[in-house]
Structure formats: structure tokens, C-alpha cells
Amino acid sequence: MGDDAIQRRLDNLRREIDRANYEYFVLDQPSLTDAEYDALMRELRDLEVAHPELASPESPTQRVGATPQAGFAEIQHPLPMLSLSNVYNEEELRAWAQRASRFAGGSDLTFVAEPKIDGLAVALTYVDGVFDHGATRGDGFRGDDITQNLRTIRSIPLRLVAVSGAPLPRVLEVRGEVYMRKPDFELLNARIAESGGKLFMNPRNAAAGSLRQKDTRITASRPLRLFVYGLGYTEGGEAPSSHWEALEFLRSVGFAPSPDAKRCGSVEEVWAECERWQARRDTLDFEADGVVVKVDDVRLQEEIGYVAREPRWATAYKFPPTQATSVIKDITINVSRTGALNPLAMLEPVNIGGVVVQRAALFNEDEIARKDIRVRDTVVVERRGDVIPYVVKVIEERRDSSQVPFAMLATCPACGTPTHRAEGEAMRYCPNVACPAQLREKVHHFVSRNAMDIVGLGEKLADRFVDLGLIHDVADLYRLDWDEIAALERLGEQSAANLRASVEASKNRPLARLINALGIRHVGERTASLLSDRFGSLDALMKAPVEEVNAVGGIGRVLAESVVDFFQEPRNQEVIAKLKQAGVRTADDRSSGGNGFSHLSGKTFVLTGRLASLTRPQAEERLRQAGATVSGSVSKKTSFLVAGEEAGSKADRARDLKVPIIDEAEMLRMLNGADATASEEIGSTDGAAAEVVLP
Ligand code: IVH
Numbered sequence: 001m002g003d004d005a006i007q008r009r010l011d012n013l014r015r016e017i018d019r020a021n022y023e024y025f026v027l028d029q030p031s032l033t034d035a036e037y038d039a040l041m042r043e044l045r046d047l048e049v050a051h052p053e054l055a056s057p058e059s060p061t062q063r064v065g066a067t068p069q070a071g072f073a074e075i076q077h078p079l080p081m082l083s084l085s086n087v088y089n090e091e092e093l094r095a096w097a098q099r100a101s102r103f104a105g106g107s108d109l110t111f112v113a114e115p116k117i118d119g120l121a122v123a124l125t126y127v128d129g130v131f132d133h134g135a136t137r138g139d140g141f142r143g144d145d146i147t148q149n150l151r152t153i154r155s156i157p158l159r160l161v162a163v164s165g166a167p168l169p170r171v172l173e174v175r176g177e178v179y180m181r182k183p184d185f186e187l188l189n190a191r192i193a194e195s196g197g198k199l200f201m202n203p204r205n206a207a208a209g210s211l212r213q214k215d216t217r218i219t220a221s222r223p224l225r226l227f228v229y230g231l232g233y234t235e236g237g238e239a240p241s242s243h244w245e246a247l248e249f250l251r252s253v254g255f256a257p258s259p260d261a262k263r264c265g266s267v268e269e270v271w272a273e274c275e276r277w278q279a280r281r282d283t284l285d286f287e288a289d290g291v292v293v294k295v296d297d298v299r300l301q302e303e304i305g306y307v308a309r310e311p312r313w314a315t316a317y318k319f320p321p322t323q324a325t326s327v328i329k330d331i332t333i334n335v336s337r338t339g340a341l342n343p344l345a346m347l348e349p350v351n352i353g354g355v356v357v358q359r360a361a362l363f364n365e366d367e368i369a370r371k372d373i374r375v376r377d378t379v380v381v382e383r384r385g386d387v388i389p390y391v392v393k394v395i396e397e398r399r400d401s402s403q404v405p406f407a408m409l410a411t412c413p414a415c416g417t418p419t420h421r422a423e424g425e426a427m428r429y430c431p432n433v434a435c436p437a438q439l440r441e442k443v444h445h446f447v448s449r450n451a452m453d454i455v456g457l458g459e460k461l462a463d464r465f466v467d468l469g470l471i472h473d474v475a476d477l478y479r480l481d482w483d484e485i486a487a488l489e490r491l492g493e494q495s496a497a498n499l500r501a502s503v504e505a506s507k508n509r510p511l512a513r514l515i516n517a518l519g520i521r522h523v524g525e526r527t528a529s530l531l532s533d534r535f536g537s538l539d540a541l542m543k544a545p546v547e548e549v550n551a552v553g554g555i556g557r558v559l560a561e562s563v564v565d566f567f568q569e570p571r572n573q574e575v576i577a578k579l580k581q582a583g584v585r586t587a588d589d590r591s592s593g594g595n596g597f598s599h600l601s602g603k604t605f606v607l608t609g610r611l612a613s614l615t616r617p618q619a620e621e622r623l624r625q626a627g628a629t630v631s632g633s634v635s636k637k638t639s640f641l642v643a644g645e646e647a648g649s650k651a652d653r654a655r656d657l658k659v660p661i662i663d664e665a666e667m668l669r670m671l672n673g674a675d676a677t678a679s680e681e682i683g684s685t686d687g688a689a690a691e692v693v694l695p
Helices: 003-026 034-050 090-103 146-149 181-194 203-211 216-220 244-254 267-281 300-302 367-373 438-449 459-467 475-478 482-486 492-508 511-517 526-535 539-542 547-551 557-568 570-581 616-625 649-655 662-669 675-683 687-692
Strands: 075-077 084-089 110-117 120-127 130-136 141-143 171-180 225-235 262-264 288-297 313-320 321-333 342-354 356-362 378-386 387-394 604-608 628-629 641-644
Touching: 003 034, 003 675, 075 482, 090 288, 090 313, 090 687, 110 225, 110 244, 110 313, 120 225, 120 356, 130 141, 146 216, 171 181, 171 203, 181 203, 203 216, 203 225, 216 438, 225 321, 244 262, 244 300, 262 267, 262 300, 262 511, 288 675, 300 356, 321 438, 321 511, 342 378, 367 387, 438 459, 438 475, 438 604, 475 492, 475 570, 482 492, 526 539, 526 687, 539 557, 539 570, 547 557, 604 649, 616 628, 616 662, 641 649, 641 662
Parallel strands: 084 313, 356 387, 604 628, 604 641
Antiparallel strands: 075 141, 110 262, 110 288, 120 130, 120 171, 171 225, 288 313, 321 342, 321 378, 342 356, 378 387
């Protein structure tokens, strides 16, 4: 390659990777698999090593610095970072709006309502469109310089996209909240728990702890994200005249603004938004502790003004608290299906934010010791969305002399086997593979709706089978003696016959369900379906080494190791052999068209742009069901590029490679059974014919 060609390739790679980050972290619509992303990064890194003179600080390879920082320097905010007043109910919200309107000379006001994200406030400064520095809020006037750590967050653009028409301001300060998603937080804590480290209390805590690391490599390994909610200081260029426009501008240059912000024409509408967010609170995948309401018009904002360090033109409606106090009645130990001993606090029932809480997770013995949690203690309990309630702390002042320190069981509460705690691990396990408590949990999971879906086999009946010694592993479900079952007290002939039919039917479940049903540590529905797509049969999956499992997009190292460990265990191999012997399907037959939907097998599709009738995941799912392979990037092997609205660079690449480009309607036609080869011929004759169907 000549110098020009190398520079062009570098630019292309950097642009593609920036775009992939944007699609993944901001749009939440990844178009590359992890393996494809890694391959691009590797190529870029190699090229930069070979040509150090072409390095650039804005390159995606430069997100992580190598040497720990000594401390954080201070940065003065060009405009102070303010705080918000709070309102706690509709009446207070109305009073706030009335006051704002009075200061605006009695004008009717338009508002914007958006979630109050519970993370860490940051200010990012861009100079000529390039990320220059970033700081924490600090005392509002001066914050810590955390530029190097912020650079590792992939939803933060290192370079802004200039919007056609409006030039970027020369200096642009953007304000937002760094946060961690709830599922990411739980995974992170699970990882920390396994290695015996100290758990984070909540996503906010985890985000704060991760961002204030001296070693950027640690920050880089943490799943942090950024939502932006406004502009700070700007210089040059025209400032937006409303908050709404500011959010749109931020979105257009590459940021993820507060999700689902809404413009409201009246206080009634604002209050409806507050109630809507509060109702949705538990289902959000990020923590929100309220709704921020802002007067939309920037000119009116200035008129309405400030009191002390709070704007009068904005306020925060705070959700009801998520903490309460209760008393621990007992600490019980649950044995999970992997044999882990999970301590649980049994509480005096207490209402937290409309939900009665009676139990709280205590995680492991180290956590109990660290917080010194004892039976009969009065404790602060917190409930946040779908995270299980947990004990925040003990109120020591409420102690009398009746509490004694907790001692973890030395033997399994279900089978009496001495428990075992490996060095460096926080969890204690029951090592008995035949432990009835583990078996019960395994069976519950195996028969559940999203696994083998054995209708009619509820948890009580399953427990009865285990306790009566009728089953010793999940495969025994397929070897039940049906006469014996029919003779069981309170069951009867008809129920037994029905149950037998559903056990029979479950032999034919798709592979993904079977993989999920096996109860491999860390493997849920999504991973099971990735594994099934990639390997197609249990045999192939069982033979795969860690590297191969790890190479599946979306499957990390910890998960891959867990999968391989599971299949290496002789006990598990035995169960699988028994399942096969009983006639349980362990492979998805894709070539025979056995399910009637595999007429697109052998075809590779790539999707780009926005589709009108299906979401990206829906379209991918339907293509896969039809036997097609879905890939993230266009190559010579691509059969069709499906171009939706605003198709980007992939369409160019498809044209270069003479890959036929089809529209959504054509894809749907193929999915509904039209032959893929016919259209392939139409499209592949020349690029011009293909272009016609592009929107
Ligand atoms: S606006 C002048 N919008 O809440 C208004 N703040 O109590 C300044 N926060 O320090 C803030 N989500 O860290 C605004 N959508 C949102 C927010 C938000 C979270 C945080 C922010 C600020 C604190 C104010």
C-alpha cells in the first residue's frame, strides 16, 4: 500500500469503529458482531504500530492510557454546575410552575420532562469538534479532571459529527450523567462476588467507583455509559433557542441524550409524564430517581433566573423513597441449582414504594461479616427495580443484647454434606452432585416455560418426584414409570396421561431451549440462542474449545469458560447421554426444511438502515428462522444487503462488491416463501439495477 492508501484505510477503519461504537452504545442497534468489531480493532492497531507517524489521539485505539495517573488535577467549570430544587407531589409541581410563569411575566410556558438519571454528573469540553477534557461536578465550581477515564467510555464520541449546514461551535461544553445499566451492574457484581471482591451497593455507586479510578484500564473494563442532558459553555456558533433543540442538536452530533424526553404544553401534561415515569421506573434498565422538568424556551429561562445555585426554571420531581427499615427475623440459606449457598434475610414485612418486601439478599458470608448483619437486627432495606431487595446497613443504635454474630453453615442445610469454599472465592458450595436441594432447583428450571416447557409439571409436583426418589437427574423425567405416577396420591390417571403427553412433546423443543434448560452457569435464553445459532447441535457445542465459544459475538470469556466447564463435567455428560437415549432432540435440523421455514438456508443477509415494519432484532430472528445467516458487515460472501431508510456506508460497499441490494418489501417476500435465487439474479446483473430499489 502507498502512503495515501494507508492513510485512507486508517481513516476508514477509525470511522467504521466509531460508527460501530455509536450504533452499539448510543442507538442500541449493533450492526457488527463482537468478532467483527475485534477484527477491525486488530487491523487498526496493527496498522498504527507499523506506521507510528500516522497515529492520532482521536483514534479509537487511544481510549485506554497505559500508566496509572498520580491523582486528579482540578478543572474550573466555565459556568457553574448547578443543582436542582425538588418537588414531591403534584401540588408542589404546580406551585413551581406558577412561580416560573410569574417570573416570565405571566407567559404560558412549554416544558420538557426527562428522566433524572441516577449516576455521576460530568462536563465534557470539545474544541473544534474534538474531545478536549472532562470533569466531575465537584463542588459545582471546580471538579476533578477525569479526561483519561472519560475517554474509555465508548458512548462518548472522541470527535463530533458536524451536521450539514450548522457549523459546530468552536468550544462546546456538554453536560450529562455517567451511569451503569442495571443488568451490567448485576453482571459486574456477580463477577466481583465470584472473585471474592467487595460488592458495589448500587449502579450509581458502581459508576462513581469506576469513574474515579486512578488506573484507566480498570475504568475501561467497566460497563459505563453516558446520557447527556444539556449544553454548558459554548463559544462561536449559534446557541439553540430551546432546550428541546439543544437535545436534538446533541443527538445529531453523536451523543445519547436523556431517553424519551417529552415536550409538554401544560403542567397537567408534565404531571402525567411524572406519573408515567414513576410507573415505568422498575422496568427501566437504568436507575432513575425522578423526573427533571425544564422550561423549554432559553430566553424565558434567562428571564425566570436563578436562586442561589438552583435555576428557578427547572426542578426535579423526586420519586418516593426506595428504602425503609425493618427487622431481620431469621437468616436462611438457599441452595441454588449450582450448589451455591445463598444467605437470605427473612424480614418483618415492610412496604417500600408500594411493594411489600419480606426477604433480602445477603449475597455471601463476607458481605454479612462486613456489614455485621445479625438476626434480630434493625436494618435499612433498599428495593430498586428488578434488583432483589438488599440490606444497606444495620442500625446499631437499635441493638440490644439479643443479637449474636452470624456464622455460616458448615454443612449443607439440605443434605448435610460438609460445605466447601474455594480459596479466593466468596461463595460457599455444597459439593454433593446428588444434593436434593440442587436437584429440585435444576428440575424447576428444566421444566420451566422458557426452557423445556413441560406443562403440568409445577414446582410442587417436581419436588414430590425428587423427594420420592423417582428422579435423580433431569433426564429421569423421560424415564418415569407412568403406572407408578398414575398411582400417586392426588394425581390420577387423567393428569398422569396429560403429563406424559407434555413430557413427550418436550422432546422436540428447539436446541436453544434445551441449552437454556441445562442450567449452565451464566447461560440464559439469549446466550442459549446465540450458542444454538452458532453450533447447531449439542454434539458440536460439547466439542468446542473455549476460544471457539468465546469467538461467538456477545459471549465473553467468563461465559465461554463456564460453558466448556459444564460440558467437561462427567456427570453432565452422563445426563446428556441419557437425554439423547430417551429421544430428546439435541440438534436443530436446518437443511431438511423440517420446520418448514428453512428455505433461505445457505444465504447470508446483512441489514442496514431503519426498517419500517420490523425492528432490527425481529428481522434478524425471522431471517434466522428461515435458515439464513445474518452478518454484520458486507463481504463477497453476502447474498443480499437489505437496505432500510438512511442506509449508510454498507450500501456503498455492497455496490462495490456487486452484492444485490434489496428493500424491506423484497425481504418480506423472501421470508414469506418466495425463492431467493430469482431475485438474486435480478440484483446481481449490475449495480445500477440494484440501486433502483434503494430509498
Ligand atoms: S439538569 C440546571 N437533567 O441531577 C439543571 N440534571 O440535582 C442542571 N441529573 O447534577 C441539571 N438527570 O447530575 C439535569 N435529565 C437531567 C438529569 C440531571 C440527572 C442530575 C445532574 C445534576 C443533578 C441535579
